[in-house]
Amino acid sequence: MRRRQVLALLAGAAAGAPGKLAAQPLAGAGRLPVVGILAIGRIDRQPSPSTRVVPSALAALGWTDGQNFRLVVQEGNGHLESVMPLIEELVRIPADVVVASGATIVSRLAPATRTIPIIMAASSIDPVRAGWAVSYARPGGNVTGLTLANDETIPKQVQLLKEAVPTIRHVGFVKTRSNPVTQEIAEIGQTTAAAMDIKASLGLVEEAQDVEPEIERLRSEGVDALLVVADPIIDNLRERIAEAAITRGLPTAGQISFYADAGFLLTYAPVLSAIHRRAAIFADRILRGAKPADLPIERPSKFVFALNLKTAKRMGLIVSPALLSLADEVIE
Numbered sequence: 001m002r003r004r005q006v007l008a009l010l011a012g013a014a015a016g017a018p019g020k021l022a023a024q025p026l027a028g029a030g031r032l033p034v035v036g037i038l039a040i041g042r043i044d045r046q047p048s049p050s051t052r053v054v055p056s057a058l059a060a061l062g063w064t065d066g067q068n069f070r071l072v073v074q075e076g077n078g079h080l081e082s083v084m085p086l087i088e089e090l091v092r093i094p095a096d097v098v099v100a101s102g103a104t105i106v107s108r109l110a111p112a113t114r115t116i117p118i119i120m121a122a123s124s125i126d127p128v129r130a131g132w133a134v135s136y137a138r139p140g141g142n143v144t145g146l147t148l149a150n151d152e153t154i155p156k157q158v159q160l161l162k163e164a165v166p167t168i169r170h171v172g173f174v175k176t177r178s179n180p181v182t183q184e185i186a187e188i189g190q191t192t193a194a195a196m197d198i199k200a201s202l203g204l205v206e207e208a209q210d211v212e213p214e215i216e217r218l219r220s221e222g223v224d225a226l227l228v229v230a231d232p233i234i235d236n237l238r239e240r241i242a243e244a245a246i247t248r249g250l251p252t253a254g255q256i257s258f259y260a261d262a263g264f265l266l267t268y269a270p271v272l273s274a275i276h277r278r279a280a281i282f283a284d285r286i287l288r289g290a291k292p293a294d295l296p297i298e299r300p301s302k303f304v305f306a307l308n309l310k311t312a313k314r315m316g317l318i319v320s321p322a323l324l325s326l327a328d329e330v331i332e
Helices: 049-060 080-092 103-112 150-164 181-195 209-219 232-247 272-287 308-314 321-326
Strands: 003-006 034-039 070-075 097-101 119-123 144-148 170-175 200-203 225-230 253-256 266-270 303-308 329-332
Touching: 034 049, 034 103, 034 144, 034 303, 049 070, 049 097, 049 266, 070 253, 080 103, 097 272, 103 119, 103 181, 103 225, 103 308, 119 272, 119 303, 150 181, 150 200, 150 253, 150 266, 150 321, 170 181, 170 209, 170 232, 181 200, 200 209, 200 232, 225 232, 225 272, 232 253, 266 272, 303 308, 303 321, 308 329
Parallel strands: 034 070, 034 097, 097 119, 119 144, 170 200, 170 225, 225 253, 253 266, 303 329
Antiparallel strands: 003 329, 266 303
16 A cells, blocks of 8 residues: 655646747758657666656647657667667757756766757756756756756755664665766765764675675675665666665665665655656757756755655564654555
8 A cells, every 4th residue: 555645846847838839840941850858778678757758748738749849769778888879869860859867868968969958857966066067047058957956865865764774873875886977976975974973885786696795795894774876777776676685684775766666665756757747848948949058957846755664564674653754655
């Protein structure tokens, strides 16, 4: 049974959307404007959140594929090496705007084009620090969109993990080995842990066979909880990570809500579907003539705290009524 109290991320998004004007192609006579959706995809070939949400959100804004625009969906097979050919294809077309799902994608797309507008959909790293934008208020280049505000969310994730299991003294931050984008996120987490007088260690995985030995290594070194840094590879490993942690008595915190469904003890995350709907509004505004350099980058304003009581029961953990009362979603 689930209790859901999830509100829309930006409730006023619809109010801020353009009026009911007929969408007009802006790509020149005889050519429909092209909107690309770029995601690394999943190994199980299930659609990515962006490819599920953005097309319908564009349709609600007056864009009909094949009539006044052309939609090109590019999804890989869950592996980073699959991304570059997809990027090259979108640049070759060329797309008139690309919705890029996540910082891993943006970090590869941004160097490939300085002219095609790029809309970040849930980027996990600061776009100004990454050099993709001059500022949040006026990005100044071809990259705009929405971030995941990790500077704010990681401290909250560590705090909730500590509240769920007050005996925690040593947190392992698990990330992928090959993705430099997640290094900054792990460092923010380690700094946060140190400020709370919690020891921090780093765990690195890349493939399914890495999960068991690496989590066992962390446990043997005294780690008593895990915070898993999300990226497309981790998305595909989340169930394996959750199970390996549960069998070793390690409570887990995740950065995306669907990690709770995979067996993580808790997650604290923005509402991805709302972020992707907002990304469609960015695309709509650009197709109607706005410049990405002038569209302020946004942070999510609504976050969801999910608790998995099935996982807590398997681990013999008792969740306090105070913490339970804070949860927006309870899996039981």
